[in-house]
Amino acid sequence: MNERRDERWLDEQLRRAINTTAPEFDAERWKRDHAEAYQALVARGQGVKGVKVRRVQGVYWAGSALAAAAVILVGVAILVTPPQVRDEPVGVETARAPSAAHIVSMISLRTAYRQGGEDALYEQLDAALKTLGPRPDASSTPLLFGRL
Amino acid sequence: MECGEPGSLEWHELTHETPDNVLVAGAMAGNGDSFTELCRRYYPAMVAVAQAILGDRHLAEDAAQQALAKAARNLHRLRKAGQFGSWLAAICRNAAHDMARVNRRLRKSQEKPAEAVEPEQDDAGPAVRRALDRLEPQAREVIYLRFYDGLSYERIGEVLGISEQAINGRLRRAKKELAKHLRREGFGEVQL
Numbered sequence: 517m518n519e520r521r522d523e524r525w526l527d528e529q530l531r532r533a534i535n536t537t538a539p540e541f542d543a544e545r546w547k548r549d550h551a552e553a554y555q556a557l558v559a560r561g562q563g564v565k566g567v568k569v570r571r572v573q574g575v576y577w578a579g580s581a582l583a584a585a586a587v588i589l590v591g592v593a594i595l596v597t598p599p600q601v602r603d604e605p606v607g608v609e610t611a612r613a614p615s616a617a618h619i620v621s622m623i624s625l626r627t628a629y630r631q632g633g634e635d636a637l638y639e640q641l642d643a644a645l646k647t648l649g650p651r652p653d654a655s656s657t658p659l660l661f662g663r664l
Numbered sequence: 665m666e667c668g669e670p671g672s673l674e675w676h677e678l679t680h681e682t683p684d685n686v687l688v689a690g691a692m693a694g695n696g697d698s699f700t701e702l703c704r705r706y707y708p709a710m711v712a713v714a715q716a717i718l719g720d721r722h723l724a725e726d727a728a729q730q731a732l733a734k735a736a737r738n739l740h741r742l743r744k745a746g747q748f749g750s751w752l753a754a755i756c757r758n759a760a761h762d763m764a765r766v767n768r769r770l771r772k773s774q775e776k777p778a779e780a781v782e783p784e785q786d787d788a789g790p791a792v793r794r795a796l797d798r799l800e801p802q803a804r805e806v807i808y809l810r811f812y813d814g815l816s817y818e819r820i821g822e823v824l825g826i827s828e829q830a831i832n833g834r835l836r837r838a839k840k841e842l843a844k845h846l847r848r849e850g851f852g853e854v855q856l
Contacts, residue, residue, distance in 0.1 A: 521854040526839060526846075530811050533792040535721045538813040539728075541707035543700040550733035554696060557736040561694010 620644045684822070688745035699739070703732050706749060708812055709823045710756045716808040717760035718767070719797065727763050731756035749822030788851060795845035803838035810835055 547554045618624065620641065628640040678687070678701050687705075690698030710731055715724035734755050742751050796804055809820045810831075817828045824831065836856070843854035 521852060523839065523854075523856050526843065526854055526856070527811075529788045529792045530796075530807060530842075533789050533796060534715070534808060534811045536811050536813050538708040538815070539711045539721075539725055541700075541704045543703065546703065546729055546732065547696075547700070549729065550736070553733035553736040554699075557691065557699055557739060558694050558696045560740060 684748060685745040688742070688748045692739055692742070692745075699736060702748065705819075706752055706823070707732070709749070709809060709815055709819055710752065712808040712812040712815065713753050713756045713805055713823065714760040714763075716805040717757065717801065718764055719793075723763055723767065724760070727760040728756055730763075731759040734759065747825070749819070750825035753823045753825075788846070791846060791849040791851060792842070795842050795849065798845050799838060799841055803834065803841055806831065806834045807838050807842070 625637060625640060628636040632639070678690075678697055682701070684702065684705070687698040687702045691702060707728060710728035711721070711724045714727035714731070715721055718724050718727060731752065735752050738755075742748060796807065799807070806820070806824065809815055809823065817831055820831055821828055824834075826834070839856055843856055846854060
């Protein structure tokens with residue numbers, strides 16, 4: 517036993533003692549020998565897919581139900597809430613109008629007539645006159661309206 | 665790699681580079697090809713683990729295959745895909761221990777007187793095998809894993825659930841222990 521014994525020697529002895537050739541896995545044979553285990557694995561996948569489909573369907577159903585409920589609630593709210601009454605006088609729009617020409621435009625006059633009748637129409641015209649400034653005593657709204 | 669939904673028909677573009685955790689996810693979703701690819705990768709390591717317990721290559725292969733079957737049935741119990749290797753090794757150790765118990769009982773019932781074999785002067789094989797048998801199970805396991813062809817440190821680390829550094833430490837201690845047993849067998853000092 518004079519030979520030198522080092523780590524290389526030990527490694528070589530271990531390689532000889534252990535059958536070190538890596539074994540090959542024969543998948544087809546394993547599937548045949550353990551068919552029940554393999555089928556259990558594959559079948560679980562089908563179960564997972566089924567559950568997933570059911571979950572997705574459930575989500576869609578819940579989403580549809582929520583959307584329908586939201587639409588009904590909004591509809592009821594619109595019906596129950598009384599229509600807002602406009603506090604502003606009809607002629608307020610005239611006060612915002614930048615010029616007399618705008619106030620007496622056909623659209624403005626028609627809108628005023630539709631909303632408040634003849635009185636609203638006269639009020640609009642008065643507003644236009646105020647915007648224009650002082651007027652001769654002789655002129656009046658009916659006269660002006662007549663001329664228009 | 666482009667993969668479809670795990671378990672679907674498109675999930676078949678598996679390559680040798682497909683990461684283990686992708687394969688584990690596929691197998692958990694019921695993809696058989698993913699699982700058999702995992703088996704192919706881990707089989708040598710499982711045989712090494714089982715052989716460290718059983719001391720017999722053929723029995724070790726049987727134990728490894730049983731372990732893979734048990735893993736297929738219980739894969740849904742695996743919590744972290746990254747721990748597949750160590751989880752599978754634990755199953756394999758149990759399968760090998762069960763097989764070893766059965767074998768011990770069989771051997772006792774069929775025991776024959778051992779034939780006296782004159783050891784060859786240069787052959788250290790029997791002494792090394794005896795020394796291996798005397799090692800702690802953990803030390804014996806790391807030796808078997810290290811001396812199986814083609815097992816990378818990465819794979820050994822995955823199976824044992826330890827780092828490369830820890831593998832080296834465990835391997836060194838195991839070799840020192842082996843050297844001690846060989847010295848007692850009359851092989852003189854082994855310089856490590």
